[in-house]
Amino acid sequence: MMKTENTVWHQQHISKTQRSQQKQQRPCLLWFTGLSGSGKSTIANAVDALLFARGCHTYLLDGDNVRHGLNGDLGFSDAARIENIRRISEVSKLFVDAGLIVSTAFISPFASDRTMARSKLQQGEFIEVFVDTPIEICEQRDPKGLYKKARNGEITDFTGIDSTYDVPKNAEIHLHTANLSVEQCAQQIIDYLVQHDFINANKQG
Amino acid sequence: MMKTENTVWHQQHISKTQRSQQKQQRPCLLWFTGLSGSGKSTIANAVDALLFARGCHTYLLDGDNVRHGLNGDLGFSDAARIENIRRISEVSKLFVDAGLIVSTAFISPFASDRTMARSKLQQGEFIEVFVDTPIEICEQRDPKGLYKKARNGEITDFTGIDSTYDVPKNAEIHLHTANLSVEQCAQQIIDYLVQHDFINANKQG
Numbered sequence: 001m002m003k004t005e006n007t008v009w010h011q012q013h014i015s016k017t018q019r020s021q022q023k024q025q026r027p028c029l030l031w032f033t034g035l036s037g038s039g040k041s042t043i044a045n046a047v048d049a050l051l052f053a054r055g056c057h058t059y060l061l062d063g064d065n066v067r068h069g070l071n072g073d074l075g076f077s078d079a080a081r082i083e084n085i086r087r088i089s090e091v092s093k094l095f096v097d098a099g100l101i102v103s104t105a106f107i108s109p110f111a112s113d114r115t116m117a118r119s120k121l122q123q124g125e126f127i128e129v130f131v132d133t134p135i136e137i138c139e140q141r142d143p144k145g146l147y148k149k150a151r152n153g154e155i156t157d158f159t160g161i162d163s164t165y166d167v168p169k170n171a172e173i174h175l176h177t178a179n180l181s182v183e184q185c186a187q188q189i190i191d192y193l194v195q196h197d198f199i200n201a202n203k204q205g
Numbered sequence: 206m207m208k209t210e211n212t213v214w215h216q217q218h219i220s221k222t223q224r225s226q227q228k229q230q231r232p233c234l235l236w237f238t239g240l241s242g243s244g245k246s247t248i249a250n251a252v253d254a255l256l257f258a259r260g261c262h263t264y265l266l267d268g269d270n271v272r273h274g275l276n277g278d279l280g281f282s283d284a285a286r287i288e289n290i291r292r293i294s295e296v297s298k299l300f301v302d303a304g305l306i307v308s309t310a311f312i313s314p315f316a317s318d319r320t321m322a323r324s325k326l327q328q329g330e331f332i333e334v335f336v337d338t339p340i341e342i343c344e345q346r347d348p349k350g351l352y353k354k355a356r357n358g359e360i361t362d363f364t365g366i367d368s369t370y371d372v373p374k375n376a377e378i379h380l381h382t383a384n385l386s387v388e389q390c391a392q393q394i395i396d397y398l399v400q401h402d403f404i405n406a407n408k409q410g
Contacts, residue, residue, distance in 0.1 A: 012250040014257045014265075022257070045217040052219045052227070057262065059303040060219075069325075070295040073288075083278075090275040091296055098264040100303065120274075 019099030023057040026198040027096040029121055030103040030189065033114060033168060034131030035160050036146055037138035039177055039185070040105040043131060046186035048103060056199055059095055061088060062105040076157070082113060089117035096125055101198065109159045111166040124196075129189060130171035134178060135160045224304030228262040231403040232301040234326055235308040235394065238319060238373060239336030240365050241351055242343035244382055244390070245310040248336060251391035253308060261404055264300055266293060267310040281362065287318060294322035301330055306403065314364045316371040329401075334394060335376035339383060340365045 020027055030047065032040040041062050051058045071087055074080040088104055095102040108114055118126040138160070139147040150158035157163045168174075173192050175185045193199045225232055235252065237245040246267050256263045276292055279285040293309055300307040313319055323331040343365070344352040355363035362368045373379075378397050380390045398404045 012247075012254045014250075014253055014263070018257065019264075022260070022262070042217075045219075048219055049217040052223065055227070057227070058219070059224075059299070061299070065299060065302065069298065070292060072295075087275060087292075090277075091299065093274065094264070094266070094270060094296065095300075095303070097270065098300070098305065 016097050016099060019097075023099045024200065025056050025099070025101060027099050028101055028125045028127055028193075028198050029092045029096055029117075030101070030127050030129055031092075031108070031114065031117060032103060032105040032129045032131055033108045033171075034133060035135055035138045035165060036107060036158075037141045037143060038131040038133035039182065040107075040131045042182055043129075043175065043177075043185045043189075044103045044105040046182050047189045050186055050190055051101060051193075051199070054199065056101055057099065058101045058103070060103045060105065061092065061095075066091075082116075085113040085117060089120045092117070093120050096121060101193070107159050107165070109163065109165040111168070114166075114168070127173060127192070128168055128171040129173045129175065130168040131175050131177060131185075137178060221302050221304060224302075228304045229405065230261050230304070230306060232304050233306055233330045233332055233398075233403050234297045234301055234322075235306070235332050235334055236297075236313070236319065236322060237308060237310045237334045237336055238313045238376075239338060240340055240343045240370060241312060241363075242346045242348060243336040243338035244387065245312075245336045247387055248334075248380065248382075248390045248394075249308045249310040251387050252394045255391055255395055256306060256398075256404070259404065261306055262304065263306045263308070265308045265310065266297065266300075271296075287321075290318040290322060294325045297322070298325050301326060306398070312364050312370070314368065314370040316373070319371075319373070332378060332397070333373055333376040334378045334380065335373040336380050336382060336390075342383060 016027070030044070032044050034040050044060055044062065048058050048060045066088060070091065071084050074084050085108055088106060092102050092104055114128060142148060146155065146158065147161070149155045150161040159165050173189055175188060177185060194201045221232070235249070237249050239245050249265055249267065253263050253265045271293060275296065276289050279289050290313055293311060297307050297309055319333060347353060351360065351363065352366070354360045355366040364370050378394055380393060382390060399406050
């Protein structure tokens with residue numbers, strides 16, 4: 001079946017540019033990365049809510065809607081881990097093509113995976129957001145008790161304990177969460193989007 | 206990494222209902238099915254253009270944007286074929302969750318696969334569109350020369366030649382393309398969406 005589909009856009013195809021203009025925004029991908037418990041999803045949801053309130057068209061991909069659905073067949077091997085990030089980046093690309101500002105909130109600990117994701121998007125569309133929370137704070141929060149389990153050896157390959165987290169070297173946005181509230185972190189991202197003309201300064205819903 | 210994500214929505218989460226209200230439409234999935242050369246992509250693009258012109262927020266998934274991206278790792282085995290449709294349905298579900306009216310244009314010859322896709326969406330959200338073009342017409346058009354190759358045995362497992370197409374029994378929309386223009390087919394779908402309150406009767410872009 002797939003072999004019978006060609007790969008040429010049809011004449012009437014609505015373009016990414018048209019979809020962007022309709023939504024009065026420049027689509028992009030906010031790629032949140034950080035340790036477990038760093039606040040990725042919380043901040044991503046806060047940004048999403050702020051953007052929505054401004055009338056922007058957005059979507060958020062995280063473990064909640066991806067893990068049991070699209071990536072429900074993937075385990076935790078290295079190959080599965082890479083495939084997980086690959087699919088997330090491909091789906092994000094489709095959402096950007098649809099004209100949306102899409103956020104992803106996954107630990108994504110390896111620089112190679114983040115580079116792969118970045119490479120799928122056009123120049124400037126991939127915005128890496130480093131949620132820089134010291135592991136001591138993440139471990140202190142430990143909302144899911146995972147650090148405790150990792151320390152006890154009940155779970156392995158846990159990022160920051162017995163698996164590496166590659167600190168982003170050139171993230172577009174670096175959030176020093178230890179000194180900021182969730183609201184301040186979210187606002188820093190909104191400011192970036194305004195400054196780089198992804199959204200209008202005064203857009204209202 | 207995935208194992209560290211929980212599966213509870215965060216407090217600030219913007220809901221599907223909110224996204225739908227923002228876009229002034231009820232999101233749904235138009236699942237086009239039909240033989241190679243039946244006109245699925247052409248009609249789906251025509252519908253997309255009409256919806257866009259009305260100010261609706263849409264997206265179209267077909268071989269062009271899915272085959273080399275998200276499903277670029279899949280071959281043509283039975284397992285790959287099922288996985289292909291599974292991923293397309295999961296991604297469609299995410300787009301519907303984002304509030305969009307999404308169309309998919311894949312042959313999807315087996316009723317079991319279409320039933321699987323339907324089961325992932327909420328009641329009424331899955332709209333099966335049977336692009337009913339007689340195989341004689343498809344083969345006469347043969348825009349990609351695939352029927353000829355299949356008749357010559359150069360390609361195998363070709364739907365309608367040496368692989369089954371399960372004719373939809375209860376498609377929400379049945380397009381008898383032999384008697385209709387592309388525009389008439391597209392309008393039939395728009396009428397369905399209006400009649401079932403997915404879009405406003407008089408919505409303008």
